Amino acid sequence: MQNNQINYVELPAKDLEANKAFFSRCFGWQFEDYGADYTAFSNAGLDGGFFRANFTSRPQTGAALVVLYSDHLETTLERVEQCGGIIEQPIFEFPGGRRFHFLDPCGNEWAVWSKVKAEG
Template sequence: MPVRESAPLGAPIWIDLTTSDLDAAQEFYGAVFGWTFESYGPEYHGYLNALCDGRPVAGMMANDPQWDMPDGWTVYLHTADIRATLAQAAAAGAVLCAEGGAEPMEIKDKGWMSVFVDPAGAVVGLWQPGGHRGFEVVGEAGAPAYHQLTARDYGAALKFYRDVFGWQTETVSDTDEFRYSTALFDGDALLGVMDGSVLPEQTTSTWTVFLGADDVDKTVDLIVERGGSVLRAAEDTPYGRLAAVADPTGAGFNLTSLADR
């Protein structure tokens, strides 16, 4: 299993789950993906690293009822200067979520993090690595394989991420029925941006993580057996076999086959 040393600047570097049942989440993801877990302990409020073959691929933390937010996954983008990136994001129309505004949170000996809402309404995080360099396995079963931003305002989203993160984007489709672009990093399409204005009106802008699966259909079956649900049934696409699912408390993510990645 290849180990990734670092993520390109502006690309996804980490994902974590905020869950109302941390014990059940460990049981579920451990059974479905074979993840094991290590806790950072009370100093880090019980934050967990999820490991795939001993390498970190995701984080987990308890959802505090005071936050008044549903369980869900957050995608973090790599920055080398988190304060400068937050300032640029705010100037470009983002809404900063931290109480300190442009002041990020230091995670002792690990790095710096912050979260904001982009101009299209999607929540996304920033990670400036210190001792924790992000997920170290990509494109393998049980590891992040792709990421997607579904944006109600497709044009505004593309402009924002190009301006703030320097994304080089490539248009895949540009029709009224389906608009989609990819962001290229060293020639690799690591994420996509989809025009979400064609989706039902109640659909919000969101970032979605795609986890790799050797067999998408068997993984979907296992997810259902373990109390999860199917949001969109598995289907063949030009980019492999895909499915949208949720864990037992409703946190959604996608599955992708690996042969075409």
């Protein structure tokens, strides 16, 4: 572990089983339960966990936005939809790339981005 570096992130989840199924199927994340109200995830780029809660994590309410990276943005968007995610913002451009936002089964907002491919 590196001193003073982000090491772990925790997010709320109204339905731990639904989020585990979604992220496992859609992104290949792995989970380890710690009691009935907490599950840790790994194989996600940054380790973290979901804790049982009756609220959601949304940037509009002041929460941080967790952003995933994809080499194939359109394919990832399709996969998110196939796995039950709800597209909150379709693909749009921003300086340096493109991204979309989605809601997981518990209503937490996430984003996925990709670099703009160089032409030529």
